[in-house]
Amino acid sequence: MNWFSNFLTSSIGRKVVMSLTGLFLISFLVVHLIGNLQLLAGDGGEKFNLYADFMTSNPLIKMTSYLLYAGILLHAIQGWALWRKNRQARGGQGYAVKVNxxxxxxxxxxxxxxxxxxxxxxxxxxxxxxxxxxxKMGTVGMQTYDGKTVKDLYTLVSATYENLGFVIFYVVSMVVIGYHLIHGFQSAFQTLGINHRKYTPFIKGLGKAFSILVPLGFAIIPIIMYLTK
Structure with missing residues (x-):
């Protein structure tokens, strides 16, 4: 197994891990956005609360969520390690290819x-x-829909988005995510060897669209909830 551990700690290995976990997290963003858009359904939180209950009670989804948490940590750890190594190699000048x-x-x-x-x-x-x-700590209330009692996460989210400071924090974070994605999306495919003159322009275009539309979709939710409170 030495070859595997050596591969994971090498620059190429770290980039491959970053690419695979990054693409996994990108796919999660789409699912998460679809669920969060239920916050705007205008039904007092019924669809969102039922969605949240499904996501936290379905065995397959719960197993996937553990992979998600592991993916986030692995992506962050490998990213920091790669960033530090690249900075040291360039005399502390930056993470990757310079702007020129x-x-x-x-x-x-x-x-x-x-x-x-x-x-x-x-x-x-x-x-x-x-x-x-x-x-998870059970500090949220409960709601019953057609005889099914679920946790009322909607009320917590709604109360949070009444705070302008948190709305600003959330929106700024989405801008940062957009910038992170605009390079990471295409870079992941390139690292995995999916780099062809016929397909690369499409991947770049898809990456830019994804990097704008998905963070924008997330950012719109707290803005609308704050303005309509």
Missing amino acids: RAAGTNGFAASNMGWLGTIIFVFIVVHMYQFWLQM
Whole structure:
């Protein structure tokens, strides 16, 4: 198993792990956004609470969630290790290819992936404490829909998004995630060898669209809930 551990601690191995976990987390963002959009259903939280109950009670989903937590930690740890190694190799100049190799938004994201990733990790910790941990600790109320009693996570989310400071924090975090994705999306495919003149332009375009639309979808939710409170 020495070859495997050596591979995981090498620069190439870390990049492969970053790519695989990154693509897994990207797919999770789509599912999470679809669920969160239920907050805007205008039904007092019924659809969202039933969605939250399904996501926390279905055995397959629960197993996937453990993989998600592990993926987040592994992605962060490998990312920090790779960032530190690259900074040392370049005399502390940055995470990856400098801006003169990649102009514009993608260049900024490429040269600041470490800082962007750190901010995102802090956001995830705050986000999970604010909602997931409160629900697990049983500090939220209960609601009954058609004879089914579930935890009322909607009321907690709604109360949180009445706080302008948290809404701003959430929206700014989504901007950071967008920048992180705009480089990470295409970089993941390139690291895995999916890099062809016929397909790369499509992957780049899809990555840019995803990096804008998905964070925007998340950001719109607290804004609308705050403005309509």
